[in-house]
Amino acid sequence: MQLQFLGGASGVGATCQLIHLAGRTLLVDAGVRVDAPDRLPDLAALDGVTLDAILVTHAHADHIGALPLVVARNPATPIYASPATTRLMEVMLGDAVRVMAKRAADELELPLYDEALVARVLRQLRPLREGAQTLPELPGIVVHAARAGHIAGALSIGLEAEDGRLVISGDVSATPQRTILGAAMPAPRRPDLMILESTYGARMHPNRALEERKLAEAVATVIARGGHCLIPAFALGRAQEVILILRAAQRDGIIPPFPMAVDGLVRSVCGAYAAFPDALAPSLRRYILNGGRAFFSSSIQPVDSPQARERVLAGPPCAIISSSGMLTGGPSVWYAERIASDANAAIFFSGYLDEEAPGRRLLDLADAPPGERRLRLNEKEFPVACEVGRYSLSAHADGDELTAMVRANQPRTVALVHGDPEARAALAARLHGLAEVLIPRDGQVLTVAPRKGGGRRVELPPTPTVAPLAPVGKGEPPDAAGLERLWQALRDGTGVQTLSLRELARAWAGAAGASEAGRRGGE
Ligand SMILES: [Zn+2]
Ligand SMILES: [Zn+2]
Structure with a gap:
């Protein structure tokens, strides 16, 4: 068995793994680096390669954004994904095409693909269900899929054949969230190799319930003093969590009722979540199956036009949940520009902030003297007077959870991917003694080879x-x-x-x- 990292090993973004197993060739994920100049995985490695199948762990752009380009090279290859991921891919790839078309018009940026290519991806989709299964294109391989937590539809993938046993964690979270359950144990147990994400390998998350309550109370305080409260959130996963956190806190009487506005790509993702109750946490599933509207109500309204957006800010104070999460684009930027100079208003971030992202610069301003609190967004500079905060509602496992996964799965070798160098180094230190730990780079090939005297070992080419x-x-x-x-x-x-x-x-x-x-x- 061989596994080559075409992307997503050296850092977060453009995850793509090419695998040769049991005489078959398959790809797990093909993502992009969001908002980076070097967007794509090394797709040149696929030249002359015929893929028997493509497996998808989940519908985030860093795992699916390059799939249309792979399908252009392999038009007949089937793509296997969970049913919820299938629906979410339609939403996310459709949005990617719209964003690229807009950038092509505004900034003459060359789009990577168009609607027709996305339609070809969607035509190739086949269902991957949880548990062990064989796929017609992959004889001799048992494919295991296990719930990965993280977002709706996310799976860890296991592959088992004569010449190797492999687990790919995908993006994973053991902590149950309001929308979904935590990860199930991935299979097969005791693989030769586990590819493990490391996003928060260096961190311990704060207590989830406490952090949720802090966020709800902070939002209520802003609204009580007469300000609008913007919560920029990743459209897929985080935004749905934030809506349910605020809704539950209101229902339980922890905070008073106030209206919420839901804007951007968040709206269509909410629709896709509600269409796949089987992928959601049991209580939410029951609520939806009994006819409940999970993410909208008389006081939680979608914002569907520029006029409606203006009305949100002209109206009474409310919570605005909008993509993008790091203020890199989408309506959250529009709102931030307008409320940042209002001392009564607040902008609360709910997740990961890239070092280069405008959201990070805004958060860093909180420490600056009042006269120097100015932010550049969309080529405009304006003073910042609003409150700025950040709450940790991660959908990735922390160092403790990742270590527990390795202890339970007992791989012989673990390769740490999908994390910055500090996160991977810290996690490697924690895993010492539990498994052989490798820190691969993009482009490298791991080989699972028979060991002299029986068994198998994983070989990483010497650096x-x-x-x-x-x-x-x-x-x-x-x-x-x-x-x-x-x-x-x-x-x-x-x-x-x-x-x-x-x-x-x-x-x-x-x-x-x-x-x-x-x-x-x-x-
Ligand atoms: Zn993800
Ligand atoms: Zn990811």
């Missing part, structure tokens, strides 16, 4: 250490500045690399340093 052309040390003993130069010269982008004393010495002092280190027994 070629590119020694600097000239010794970094220039004949001097190393000092702090010298060590930094050495680190800069040797870094390979993983953030985690193991070098022998001989390699370090060669980089610092050239061949003489290497032989000196060799004499001291450093390898």
Whole structure:
């Protein structure tokens, strides 16, 4: 068995894994890097490759956004996904096409694909159900799918064949949320290799119920003082959670009733969630099957036109739940521009904020002196007087949960992906002793090969250490500045690399340093 990371190993974004198993070739996920100049996984690796099947873990853009380009190369390959993911892919890819068309018109940016190609993706979709199954295109392979938590329809995928046993966690969360249950145990147990996401491998999440209550009370306080409260939220998953958190707090009398406005892509995702009650938490499923409207009511209204948007801000104070979550686009930017200068208003973030995102810059302004609190959005700069806050409602497992997953699944080897270098390094340290831990890079190939004397082992090609052309040390003993130069010269982008004393010495002092280190027994 071989697995190649075409993307999504070195960081978050463009997840794509090419797998050769039991004489078949398959792809798990094909995502994009959202709002990055280098958007795509290494699709060139698929040239000349015929894919027997494509499996999809869930409908976030970093896992499905490049699928239309894969289908363009492999028009007859079936795509397997859970029924809820199938419906959500239609919503998300449709939105991606609209956003790209708008950028093409506004900024002359070249769109990656169009509606016709998305329609071809949707025609190739086949249902992947939870549990063990065989697929007609993958004889000799048992495909396991297990609920992954995270968002509705998300699955962990397991593959089991004569030549290898593999688990791909996908994006995973063990903590139950209001919309969905937590992850189930992935299968098969004791795989040769587990590919594990590491987004929050370095963190412990705060208590969920406490964080939800804090958010609800903070929103109610803003509305009581007469301000509008904007909650920018990821359209798929987070926004539905926020609606249900506020709705439940009102129902339970924790906060007084107030109106809510739901805007952007959030609206159609809410519709898709309500159409697949089987993918939702049991109490929410029952509510929907009994005819309840899960995400809308007389006081929770969708905003469906620019005029309605104006009316929301002209009307009484309310909570506005709108995509995008990091203020990178969508109606949340429109609202933020208009309420930021109102000292009674508030903007509360509900999830991950990229270092470069406008939402992060706004959050950082909270520490700036009042006169210097100015934000640039959409080429405009304006003063910020509103309250700004952030609440942690993560849909990814934290370091404890990820460790518990490894302990329970007992893989021989774990490869950490989908996380920044700090998160992967911290998680690697936590997993020490539970499994062999690999920190692969994009482009690398992992091989599961028979081990001498029985069993199998996972081989990662050795990282070629590119020694600097000239010794970094220039004949001097190393000092702090010298060590930094050495680190800069040797870094390979993983953030985690193991070098022998001989390699370090060669980089610092050239061949003489290497032989000196060799004499001291450093390898
Ligand atoms: Zn995801
Ligand atoms: Zn992801």
